[in-house]
Amino acid sequence: xxHSSKQTSARLAVDLSAIRENYACLSRIAxxxxxxxxxxxxxxxxxxxxxAATLADAVQTFFVAHPEEGKMLRAFLPKxxxxxxxxxxxxxxxxxxxxxxxxxxxxLEQLKGWRSFCQREGKEHPAALQFDTxxxxxxxxxxxxxxxAVIDFRPVLLLSHLACADCPEDIANTEQLRRFLxxxxxxxxxxxxxxxxxxxxxxxxxxxxxxxxxxxxYGLTPGYESNEFRLAIxxxxxxxxxxxxxxxxxxxxxxxxxxxxxxxxxxxxxxxxDGIFRSFSEIGALWKDGIRLPIRGRISMDSxxxxxxxxRSALLREGAxxxxxxxxxxxxxxxxxxxxxxxxxxTSLGYRFDRFYRG
Ligand SMILES: *Cc1c(COP(=O)(O)O)cnc(C)c1O
Numbered sequence: 459x460x461h462s463s464k465q466t467s468a469r470l471a472v473d474l475s476a477i478r479e480n481y482a483c484l485s486r487i488a489x490x491x492x493x494x495x496x497x498x499x500x501x502x503x504x505x506x507x508x509x510a511a512t513l514a515d516a517v518q519t520f521f522v523a524h525p526e527e528g529k530m531l532r533a534f535l536p537k538x539x540x541x542x543x544x545x546x547x548x549x550x551x552x553x554x555x556x557x558x559x560x561x562x563x564x565x566l567e568q569l570k571g572w573r574s575f576c577q578r579e580g581k582e583h584p585a586a587l588q589f590d591t592x593x594x595x596x597x598x599x600x601x602x603x604x605x606x607a608v609i610d611f612r613p614v615l616l617l618s619h620l621a622c623a624d625c626p627e628d629i630a631n632t633e634q635l636r637r638f639l640x641x642x643x644x645x646x647x648x649x650x651x652x653x654x655x656x657x658x659x660x661x662x663x664x665x666x667x668x669x670x671x672x673x674x675x676y677g678l679t680p681g682y683e684s685n686e687f688r689l690a691i692x693x694x695x696x697x698x699x700x701x702x703x704x705x706x707x708x709x710x711x712x713x714x715x716x717x718x719x720x721x722x723x724x725x726x727x728x729x730x731x732d733g734i735f736r737s738f739s740e741i742g743a744l745w746k747d748g749i750r751l752p753i754r755g756r757i758s759m760d761s762x763x764x765x766x767x768x769x770r771s772a773l774l775r776e777g778a779x780x781x782x783x784x785x786x787x788x789x790x791x792x793x794x795x796x797x798x799x800x801x802x803x804x805t806s807l808g809y810r811f812d813r814f815y816r817g
Contacts, residue, residue: 464812467727468695468782472504474512475817476688477675481516483686484671488658491665494519496654496672498527498543502804504676504691508815510534513675521670525550528559541586541615543596551575555583560614562586564596570607586615587645591637592630593621600637603644615668616642616650623656623664624681631660656681678786678800693783693807695728695744697776698761709763710755715740721767724751726780729760732808734782738795745781745788746773 485493495517501509510520510531519539522528528542545561545568546554552575554561563569563585576582587608588597597618602608618638622628635652642650649667655674657664659682673680677689703723709715726744730736739756744764751764766774783789786800793803 466811467698468693468732468808468811469779469814470807470811471692471694471814471816472508473688473690473692473817474508474815476677476690477504477509477512478516478817480675480677480687480690481513481671484655484658484669484674485516488653488662488665488669490662491651492519492668493517494521494541494651494668494670495675496521496670497531498523498672499805502672502676502801503807504804505813505815506531507534509675514538519668521672525553525557525559529553529557532557532559546572555579560584560586562588562596562615562617563613564588564598566598566602566605566607569598569611573607573611582612584614586617587611587613589616589618589638589641591618591634591641593619595619598641600641603641608644613645613648616645616648617670618652620653620657620660620664623653623660626660626681631657631664635664655679673801673804676804678789678804680800689783689786689789691783691804691807692781693728694779695726695782697724697766697774697778697780698727699725699776700766700774701725708755710739711758712756715755715763721765722769722774723754723763724766724774724780725761725763727761728782728811729758729762731759732811733803733806734762735792735796735806738792741795742792745784746778751780 495513497506497509497520500506521541522531523543525542528540531540541560541562543562545564563572572585590597590599620634622630638652651668652666653664653669655671658669677687679687701723703717703721705717705719707717728734736757742753744751749768751766754763754765789800789803793800
């Protein structure tokens with residue numbers, strides 16, 4: 459990596475060619491279905507504008523969660539289809555037509571609001587309809603399907619979302635599939651979409667007409683072991699100071715770590731405000747040239763300390779870059795340290811460090 463353009467002691471490299479390759483791989487696996495791209499939450503923290511531009515040649519359909527995200531995405535992609543997973547916000551259906559966005563209608567109330575809006579406008583604006591097939595989160599329930607607002611409605615897409623797709627053996631998957639087939643039977647000919655990333659690996663039955671991967675675009679495939687997908691990020695941070703400790707010296711807030719011998723410690727410019735969870739203290743490590751550098755003491759807001767005794771002195775200088783996340787395993791370890799998932803790590807990565815784009 460070249461020099462940072464931003465004056466920060468941490469930098470995130472985003473590999474756009476990895477995203478393109480991951481997308482190609484997903485399209486191949488779900489070959490009979492259209493492969494859309496989910497770029498909500500600033501493309502899971504990787505930067506929506508760059509990710510959208512990277513995928514624009516291959517992808518026709520994008521998904522975001524908030525209407526505001528759709529408005530931003532529309533500015534980068536004037537011609538693509540953009541679905542808004544949350545639908546329109548209560549009282550603001552015109553926001554959808556203003557930016558040419560397609561709401562995912564999630565409740566009867568939203569559906570009624572949308573239909574009266576379309577009536578006022580004298581035009582059937584496109585909308586998708588979501589069904590709840592088991593998560594009790596978004597979408598119409600079975601009993602809603604008898605409502606007259608539903609009966610003659612013609613959505614452009616029918617969707618639902620799997621709760622346990624990262625556990626291929628879970629019977630909840632087949633149960634949700636069964637319900638989805640039942641619920642969508644009332645809309646013959648309307649395209650259907652059930653699977654996000656993990657669902658794609660459950661097999662063709664789960665692909666329908668469109669799949670909606672998010673995390674797999676960025677290289678992570680929960681519930682599915684694969685080397686075909688490449689992690690699209692690399693996070694590095696800089697050594698800001700190096701010190702020699704004597705046996706008995708302590709490190710960090712609470713003085714929780716005590717040196718058992720003389721050691722060299724580097725203070726590195728990345729902390730929990732950048733998404734390196736404080737509970738990663740003592741468990742985690744940074745890396746340089748394949749050498750593991752254990753984190754010692756508590757992680758601070760803007761810095762952490764690593765044991766660099768094992769590093770050759772030639773590599774040890776203020777300003778040297780150390781790897782924080784360079785592989786899926788690093789990312790999973792960080793997630794495991796707080797009992798969370800890769801999604802939360804990615805979307806927790808801070809916004810104050812420099813973001814680079816390669817490929
Ligand atoms: C976030 C989201 C996706 C993408 O999920 P991944 O697991 O990241 O692939 C797809 N569909 C819906 C409804 C979502 O909320």
